[in-house]
Amino acid sequence: MTVLDFEAFYQGSAQRLMRFAYGLTGDLAEAQDFTQEAYARAWQRWRKVQRYDNPEAWLRLVVTRLATDRWRWIGVRRASPPPSAEPVPPPDEELMTLVAALKQLPLEQRRALALHYLFDQSVADIAAETGTNVNTVKSWLARGRANLATVLGGRSHVG
Structure with missing residues (x-):
């Protein structure tokens, strides 16, 4: 060839x-x-x-x-008939408020909070996924919770 x-x-x-x-x-x-x-x-x-x-x-x-x-x-x-899609209800007001507040946080804090609370990932898993150490993730989570509480005016339901 x-x-x-x-x-x-x-x-x-x-x-x-x-x-x-x-x-x-x-x-x-x-x-x-x-x-x-x-x-x-x-x-x-x-x-x-x-x-x-x-x-x-x-x-x-x-x-x-x-x-x-x-x-x-x-x-x-x-x-083939199209798959029947169940109607998805719109997000509730509380979730929309939370997402709007999360958008105001620095990316690292937002990402850590989302991975921890929305995907139930441990601090160690988040550290591995983000390529950082556990203490940095703990810091992002602590600062993120504090900033989120400030943005929400002390009404944070994350915790």
Whole structure:
């Protein structure tokens, strides 16, 4: 398998294959994706593909199969009923007040409070996730709680 053989094959056939893919799909982005995928597959099998009577026909077959698979996928998606979505109630006023207050805190404090109280992460887990030490996280949490209480006017429900 030589790179030069594949490069020459690509240079000599890429424009034609792209036109074929575009004519087949009617979508430029899909045509480009299918063309790229066909050449990637040809490169992986180049020793075998280069010995075919018409390697370019093999590429067209790959593009046709990719397009067919895509059409089947779209057909299945259209035939399937959309998942029933339960209506999500709007956030309550208390939560909106808390989020507005959190936005006023420095990012590190906000992140530590969210990870600790909303995701139930331990101080050690937060330290590992943020790449800092446990004492820094404890400091962020303490300062964050104090700042949050100030922003909320002493009405903080976090704790």
